Amino acid sequence: MSELLEVRNLEVTFHKDQEAAKLDRISFSVKRGEFICIVGESGCGKSITSLALLGLLPPGGRVSGGEILYDGQDLVSLTEKEMDQIRGDEISMIFQDALTSLNPVFTIGNQLIESIRVHTGMEKKEAEKKAQVLLEKVGLPDPEQTMKKYPFILSGGQRQRVMIAMALAGEPKLLIADEPTTALDVTIQAQIMELLRELQKENGMSVLLITHDIGLVAQMADRVIVMYAGQIVEEAGVYDLFKHPEHPYTRALLQTIPGTEDDPDRILVSIPGTVPEQYQNIKGCRFADRCPLAGEECHSPQRMVQVGNHHKARCLRVQGKVLQENEMER
Numbered sequence: 001m002s003e004l005l006e007v008r009n010l011e012v013t014f015h016k017d018q019e020a021a022k023l024d025r026i027s028f029s030v031k032r033g034e035f036i037c038i039v040g041e042s043g044c045g046k047s048i049t050s051l052a053l054l055g056l057l058p059p060g061g062r063v064s065g066g067e068i069l070y071d072g073q074d075l076v077s078l079t080e081k082e083m084d085q086i087r088g089d090e091i092s093m094i095f096q097d098a099l100t101s102l103n104p105v106f107t108i109g110n111q112l113i114e115s116i117r118v119h120t121g122m123e124k125k126e127a128e129k130k131a132q133v134l135l136e137k138v139g140l141p142d143p144e145q146t147m148k149k150y151p152f153i154l155s156g157g158q159r160q161r162v163m164i165a166m167a168l169a170g171e172p173k174l175l176i177a178d179e180p181t182t183a184l185d186v187t188i189q190a191q192i193m194e195l196l197r198e199l200q201k202e203n204g205m206s207v208l209l210i211t212h213d214i215g216l217v218a219q220m221a222d223r224v225i226v227m228y229a230g231q232i233v234e235e236a237g238v239y240d241l242f243k244h245p246e247h248p249y250t251r252a253l254l255q256t257i258p259g260t261e262d263d264p265d266r267i268l269v270s271i272p273g274t275v276p277e278q279y280q281n282i283k284g285c286r287f288a289d290r291c292p293l294a295g296e297e298c299h300s301p302q303r304m305v306q307v308g309n310h311h312k313a314r315c316l317r318v319q320g321k322v323l324q325e326n327e328m329e330r
Contacts, residue, residue: 002031002032003029003030003031003032003069004030004031004032004034004070004071004173004174004206005029005030005053005068005069005070005174005206005208006029006067006068006069007026007027007028007029007049007053007066007067007068007069008027008066008067008068008069009025009026009027009065009066009067010023010025010026010027010049010052010063010065010066010067010068011023011024011025011063011064011065011066012045012048012049012052012057012061012062012063012064013061013062013064014060014061014062015060015062020278020280021064021230021280022045022048022061022230022280023045023048023049023052023230024230024231024280025065025066025231026045026049026066026227026230026231026232027066027232028225028232028235030174030206030208031206032173032204032206033200033204033205033206034206034207034222034223035197035200035206035207035209035220035221035222035223036206036207036208036209036221036222036223036224036225037208037209037210037211037216037217037220037221037223037224037225037238038050038208038209038210038211038224038225038227039211039212039213039214039217039224039225039226039227039253040212040226040227040228040253041212041228041271041274041275042212042275043229043274043275043277044227044228044229044230044275045227045229045230045231046178046210046211046212046227047096047178047179047210048061049210049227050093050176050178050208050210052068053068053075053091053176053208054083054086054087054091054093054176055075055078055080055083055087056093063076070086070090070091070174071090071173088115088118088119088169088170088172089119089170089171089172090170090172090173090174091172091173091174091175091176092167092168092169092170092172092174092175092176093167093175093176093177093178094160094163094164094167094175094176094177094178094180095163095178096178096179096180096182097182098151098156098159098160098162098163099151099152099156099159101163102151102159102162102163103151104150104151104152105150106150107147107148107149107150108135108146108147108148108149108150108151108154108162109128109131109146109147109148111166112131112134112135112147112162112165112166112169113127113128113131113147115166115169115170116130116131116134116169119169119170120169120170128147130169131143131147131165132144132147134165134168134169135147135161135162135165137165137168137199138161138162138164138165138168138195138199139161139191139195140158140161140162140165146158146162155188156184156188157184157188157191157192160180160181160184160188160192161192161195163180164180164192164195164196164199168199168203171203172205173205173206174205174206174207174208175196175200175205175206175207175208176207176208176210177196177207177208177209177210178210179210179211179212180192180196180209181193181211181213181216189216193216193219193220196209196220197220209221214253214254214256214257215257215258217238217241218238218242221238222237222238223235223236223237223238223310224236224237224238224241226241226247226249226250226253228249228275228286228287229275229276229279229282229286229287230279230280230286231286231314232304232314233247233249233250233287233313233314233315234246234247234249234250234312234313234314235310235311235312235313236308236310236311236312237310237311240308240310240311241311242254244308244311246307246311246313246315246318247287247313247314247315247318248287248291248292248293248315248317249287249290249291250313252269252271252290252291253271255268255269256268256269256270256271271290272290273289273290276289283299283300283301284298284299284300284301284302285298285299285302285314285315285316293317297316298316300316302314302315302316305318
């Protein structure tokens with residue numbers, strides 16, 4: 001599989017009282033047809049990463065360095081008008097809260113048809129038929145009646161299915177799903193995730209799933225990127241990450257989730273402390289203050305280390321080949 005998306009040394013800063021870096025030279029790629037998960041606690045920079053990819057950073061935020069190469073084209077250098085040709089048509093996004101993402105004063109059909117016409121140029125009748133097909137594809141019963149309803153009438157799971165249908169309207173090559181199951185119960189969450197997996201295989205698109213639920217990652221991902229405090233701290237295939245986690249933060253995340261083969265007496269642990277807010281001022285390991293293995297050497301700058309085939313971690317305690325900046329870009 002060739003790369004569809006390559007992010008190289010991406011930096012994002014926000015200007016309020018002073019310039020604050022929210023993403024620190026992150027690099028990763030997404031291959032065609034690949035399902036990637038970015039995982040980490042709230043405040044680690046996951047959603048900022050997804051918004052930066054589409055040029056949708058909130059006021060005060062800007063890409064201050066690096067490249068975002070989509071099909072070889074640097075999205076950072078594009079104008080707003082040029083980005084409008086990418087959003088929806090090439091890259092689509094499912095946002096966290098479906099209720100606030102849908103307009104409460106327009107019906108589902110009105111919003112979905114408009115989205116289809118914007119991205120495909122179809123006539124209204126043709127777009128109406130496609131809207132029904134999309135709603136049926138995402139598992140909504142009686143699409144014709146659903147199109148007549150307003151968002152607040154639908155359940156949380158139904159609204160999220162509508163958002164997925166809207167995201168698929170332009171037949172994107174890359175779908176970004178930012179916490180798409182937030183506030184949904186576990187049964188509906190499983191249904192939504194299974195739907196995303198089926199659609200990904202059916203359409204051959206790449207999926208970038210943003211989540212704080214590392215348990216969800218095991219059943220969905222081909223490859224996993226672990227973020228902490230604006231940095232990528234580990235990247236590996238899903239099997240390697242769960243069987244051989246290298247970074248202490250990844251291990252800590254895995255210790256917080258139950259497993260089907262767990263000892264009945266196992267006590268789940270929580271990670272002490274919280275993600276630091278002003279992490280751009282930390283020169284060493286940003287997880288050191290919460291890490292039970294931290295020593296004096298952890299307060300010096302960390303580099304990504306190659307610890308296996310397609311497996312990297314940002315920790316001085318990891319034994320392997322240190323990746324230089326030019327290697328990290330690749």
